[in-house]
Amino acid sequence: MNPNLKDASISALVALGLFGPMIGLKTESGSIGLFLIPRPLALAAAVVAVFFGRLLLLTWRGQRPRGTQTNHKLAETIKRSGRFLTPALLTLAIVLPFISGRYGIDLGILVLTYVMLGWGLNIVVGLAGLLDLGYVAFYAVGAYSFALLAQTFGLGFWTCLPLAGLFAATWGVMLGFPVLRLRGDYLAIVTLAFGEIIRIVLLNAASITGGPNGISGIPRPTLFGLQFTAAGGHGSFTGFFESIGYPIEYSPTQRVAFLYYVILGLALLTNWVTLRLRRVALGRAWEALREDEVACRSLGINVTVTKLTAFAIGATFGGLAGAFFATRNAFISPESFTFIESAIVLAIVVLGGLGSQLGTALAAIVMIGGFEVFRDLADYRMLLFGLALVLIMVLRPRGLVSGRTPSVALGRRREISAELVAEGRG
Amino acid sequence: MAPLLKLTGVTAFYGAIQALKGVDLEVASGEIVTLIGANGAGKSTLMMTICGSPHARHGQIIYDGRDITALPTHEIMHMGLAQSPEGRRIFGRMTVHENLLMGAQVVGMRNYAATRDLVFGLFPRLKERLTQRGGTLSGGEQQMLAIGRALMSQPRLLLLDEPSLGLAPLVVRQIFGAIRQLNRETGLTVLLVEQNAFQALRLAHRGYVLVNGAVTMAGPGAELLARPEIRAAYLEGGH
Secondary structure: OOHHHHHHHHHHHHHHHHHHHHOOEEEEEEOOEEEEEEOHHHHHHHHHHHHHHHHHHHHHHHHOOOOOOOOOHHHHHHHHHHHHHHHHHHHHHHHHHHHOOHHHHHHHHHHHHHHHHHHHHHHHHHHOOOOOOOOHHHHHHHHHHHHHHHHHHOOOHHHHHHHHHHHHHHHHHHHHOOOOOOOHHHHHHHHHHHHHHHHHHHHHOHHHHOHHHOEEOOOOOOEOOEEOOOOOOOOEHHHHHHHOOOOOOOOHHHHHHHHHHHHHHHHHHHHHHHHHHHOOHHHHHHHHHHHOHHHHHHOOOOHHHHHHHHHHHHHHHHHHHHHHHHHHHOEEOHHHHOHHHHHHHHHHHHHHOOOOHHHHHHHHHHHHHHHHHHHHHHHHHHHHHHHHHHHHHHHOOOOOOOOOOOOOOOOOOOOOOHHHOOOOOO | OOOOEEEEEEEEEEOOEEEEEEEEEEEOOOOEEEEEOOOOOOHHHHHHHHOOOOOOOEEEEEEOOEEOOOOOHHHHOOOOEEEEOOOOOOOOOOEHHHHHHHHHHHOOOOOHHHHHHHHHHHOHHHHHOOOOEHHHOOHHHHHHHHHHHHHOOOOOEEEEEOOOOOOOHHHHHHHHHHHHHHHHHHOOEEEEEEOOHHHHHHHOOEEEEEEOOEEEEEEEHHHHHHOHHHHHHHHHOOO
16 A cells, blocks of 8 residues: 555554544533434545645645655744834834734734733843743732732732742742752742642631632722723823813723833833843843753852742743733632643744744744733634644744844854754753 | 862762772872873762862762861852863853853953963964854863863863863873963962873873772872883773
8 A cells, every 4th residue: 555545544544533522412402411422524635634734734735755854934024024014113112002902902912912911031041041830829929919019019010020029039039049940841840839838828717818709809009199980080091181181081092001111111121121131141141051051050050049049030020021911801710820821922922033033022922922812713712823823833943033143242243043953952 | 388279089970880989199280290190080970079079979089278168069169160171061152251251240241351362372263263152162172172261260170070081182282381371471270180190290290190980099190100000091992
């Protein structure tokens, strides 16, 4: 038998096993509970599609001459377009509230929150090379510190924001200490556990955190002391415009647009800090640490301090994002800080290309935005989403933007594609 | 004059395995001293023990009149010691320039330009490859970068761990030439760990032979080179 045919048959068989229960059976709620409806036609269609899809792929591969390099066009395009893509994205981000409706702004806030989380985690994973699977812990610490400070002491968002960052940084150091000696898989397991511990503590320390009921009535941020309320009057956004003689109509979009600019500002702050840090000794030490810890030691780098600062600074931005999350939703509960959040943020960083700022932003747009765009496809949303992720990893195994930009450039940029450079260990 | 580096009765362990069994060794200021021995004799361990990773369990390591036996690695490396580790260990995804900057980290930007010019004088290839990523360099160039990176911290004592590893004879000669030049022109003290005993002994003023974690022979390089047991073990049938 033709090996291609054989391969395709095996694929079809695997598909049959996988899709048998997933597509072949449908649950329907009837008068006496759930009952199953078999859907043999849909199953057959899926299996046939896999068979011919695999066959086509194999034939196409067979016809390519041996040793053909994987297509690098996409990478080149992104790289070349990077110079104008960044300003274009930034412009779009700034004008978005003016050109889009409420839904667009809300989606923008969501995407930007993940962009910020991605950039924050990028410091730990992308630059310092420390695989952190519990990043959501710092997001939770930030959210809860703001919520509790606001509730207990009546402090406002802007007072609590730096405090939330500080608390998260403290927890970052606390996580950092026990894991100093760990690398790779072991580090990942401990950070994963750390994320879960924080969530479970929040869930069980009900007298402080409200347990599963969470905390509600978290104050909204103010614009130089002006509140966004429908009531208007003194001390409100609309009231201010009235007092200076330009009365404007109140609309909830004003508040949402303001929130949008807050998260945009926070995200850009994260990016700016990261870009600055990469150019100083500390940032370079992070990257060197990712490449080779032994060499770092032999060059007199204090590995302990370097790792702890990476954890602390990464955690700070997680905490800031958490405080923003709390103020935007006005309600938080441990349910918002599950492992899946860590996984999504990590996926954004990895898909974007470890260490790449632009890549992380693009990946956040693709992951979070794409997830929303596929909403109309209802049942097929997850399927398409998964397919998109697989495609990215097949076409761009090192992320959308895989090249590392040197932190010091001397005149002309002469560099060799990252594809040809061995991956860092660890 | 007191030696720049003095080891007395140094032992070191990896877990339960004793890698060094009481090593005595001295390096005087301005000397090139080589440490030769077979695979697994403990040469690299000795190098790492001087740097405090692992720490010596017994014995004493004195550098420049100070006891550094129990100091953490990063503090030792701030005292004018620099190491070019075994297997080069350059930062592959960072450029040559960034690698050199990493080497200068302990001294900051003091005399940066002058030191860099010294390194470029020794290894002009590095200047040509300045914007290239470390991982794309050839083996010899990577070794030059590893030595150059160590030199960026303006050390008084340079520890070189197997600089000839996996390199073509021509490149080895070039690198050893650079070490000799450096020692002559700047008076840099060098402790060189080598498997390539012939080249190392010809370069060094003095040599030590390490067997199973203990020093079995010591003496001037030329003298060791002439000893029949050295010839038999490391030069003729040794490799």
